Amino acid sequence: MTTSTRIPAGGVGPVSKRVMNLANLLHQAARRHRNEIGFVWGGATWTWGDLARRVDAMAAALIAKGIGKGDRVLVQSKNCNQMFESMFACFQLGAIWVPANFRQTPDEVAYLAQSSGASALICHRDFPEHVAAVREAAPGIRSVIAIGFSEFGEEYDALVARYSGESVPMATVEHDDPCWFFFTSGTTGRPKAAVLTHGQMAFVVTNHLCDLMPGTTHQDASLVVAPLSHGAGVHQLTQVARGVKTVLLSSERFDIDEAWKLVEQWRITNLFTVPTIVKLLTEHPSVDRHDHSSLRYVIYAGAPMYREDQKHALRKLGKVLVQYFGLGEVTGNITVLPPALHESDDGPDVKIGTCGYERTGMQVSIQDEQGREVAAGETGEICVCGPAVFAGYYNNPDANAKAFRDGWFRTGDLGHVDEEGYLYITGRASDMYISGGSNVYPREIEEKILTHPAVAEVAILGVPDRTWGEVGVAVCVRRPQAEVGESELLAWMEGKVARYKIPKRVFFWEALPRSAYGKITKKDIRAELESRGCLPLAQPAPSTT
Template identity: 35%
Template structure:
């Protein structure tokens, strides 16, 4: 048998008094975290959740996330983590698509989540509420961890690429266990005395594997920040004596802009990690000077659990490189015809190994398109040098990465087309100093239609999560097109 939740149960048996997770003044030992998750598992069982059922989780970075996450797994169910900033229509899509039996949420997201749950017939439980807390205390913990096989689905992460509606990447217990173990042992080199800053969203693969699951695998402490703010992050790093900082490039930029103090204020910090988007060399070097520790960059996707390649701490680093494939993972570059591309050439990154998803939930065609003979085609273009270092040079897809979050243009374009004033729309990413990329929309209006950029932006804000809607909207008489009528995004100029 196996189950990702066994990591927590094992850590609780090894040292139940050690602090597992901290959030402001709340601190849970491994024993208390394990007990709380066991009560969640028992409660889920009483409302009819069975092994293999999907249970959504829409909770910010608070202690209820790990409690619920491991509770769902302990019950043998599948966790479907969702961004708590989504809107009701977005939650409803995910609930329907995965067939969620229940959803665990937080007061911050409860209105939108419960609206979607009522629409889809999904049981909605709100954490951090008096009624639920009382119910959990009255519920006897589920003593056992439900047995699952290594290749049973543990987590479904929604990612749409650029091809349409979001797809659920099925990550198995084996995928997540091995990727967390590799991250903890080979990259972060964690031990029980380490303290990780939990600023990365835990609903995202990066935060889930590299912060939460890696910390638990090593018996380390995770100190959570519900909402990242530079000064607050610095205070917590100093207060909790953080040893490992994990962030996306915008976090590093924000910290540097806030006037990062001399690194002597963080005497225990020994390592910083960046992922989710390319970290500009200037920012990397400035962060290393301020923190006084190395900043390691890596590469991965939701479909790869996510860690696929990393700059390892015991190897030389090269500017702009994402490093080498991690333990248990193979990478190669492919030409459009599927042949291998050697050093110096540019090809699409393909990945094979213990981290690669089993497929997309109920999407056999999409799975077949992405997977070829066990190799996952990423859609990212890269080159590899003679020393085996990989360098990402472009994205084959139109994916926009804003502040470490994936934004998918087609989703926004389809919503724009629902507005009666819009004739044509194209959404692209434009460079942005703070967020890496900003979302921009080029619009042509229907004849005699009148709408301002502010009005159209408000229309989108009501229907999209805050990180998705275009901050930049420009109107044009026509959009550039090919001979076949396809909009040529590369020729769009945003003023």
């Protein structure tokens, strides 16, 4: 990556774009709140002073292993204090943090090591197979550090103890110096490394504080219910900027009762998650057994929340929901729907289905296939520009050429804006199908099906059809003790959506497949339909099972 410079008007020569090293956020918190708790995990706590000392020590250990500015450090770990610290240790050296989702397979993580050009691996002791796969696929890995005692590398905490007391100066960084390879989830093809930079992420942190959780201070507390490798890591970086304590679940298992206990115990004020997790949290009986009155911001992203789930969450938690729309490539910074615009009733002034308005400093453009901006109310591809847009995909010029057009980042999502600039997402461009010459956007039909009292979850896919080109297939999950069959649900949809939008078949499963981040994965649903013999499509069965 190279730093671009520009000659300002007036003939002045190139100007350095030096920016703050992001590791300074943690050290600022340590100077201001040294003896206050900054991190909680299980029965252990660490003060901000503890965290700063440990980050200094790990940075010194990495230097001793030959890691410096520009080197990539792959991290394969469950959520823990060491993973959290490793982010800042890498930033401090000017190295690049490359976190993997801990649920990925050894071969998948080996690919991340290879494609990122990683020089070192920090790996939790529970993943020796990942270490073996990485070493075989990526000979450039010079050092392996184990979180927890293991035979495959030097132990993280032992290194922290060995280098304790050492102070490592923060590397000088410029705006476009990479700090984080944020791997996409890879819903199509191999994951790609989105390059996040020190200057870009400083804007993202500021923007999150401005638009998602205004008024946040060191008296707040944040609960982590998602892997720190992706969106939750960005969220926690924002917490550090204000000295907010971070609280982890005790294990990688998502225990809803424990989550609500921690909300009550630590007076949690904000958390970041995805809509499906909000649904699970608010539909579980423990939501009524624990005090959650401290919550001010329950931030959800990754997908729009279905309206019926939104209403239920608002009834349980009050007006604390915050939605934002944004991809990893834009680090979540496209639109925001704050608490004041979340309503539990469908009144005439309620903007139902919107994901909000443009984030501060960001601009949205709805464009047709030629890159022309379409009028309000017309559907097109959601494109965005602004300081939160990433620097590009690492070592992938073809992907960069497809992702950018005339300076706009192309999200691949379809939607429209209204006259006031509120954005409505129709769905992924890849989700849309054409039935009988008409475009069908699954999101609209999914929203309608979820108003049926017996349906808890639904996903609709377009599949080939000899007569119509493509037709819809719905895969539903029933609510506990609820009964509804295929013919009954199809009959119920009559008159509620246009006939050409009604799915040709409905299947009922016990659960829908999800990604490691809790999102429903339609590519896995399609594969499962094929493996069950449901595709190619047969005619509807007369029974209701």
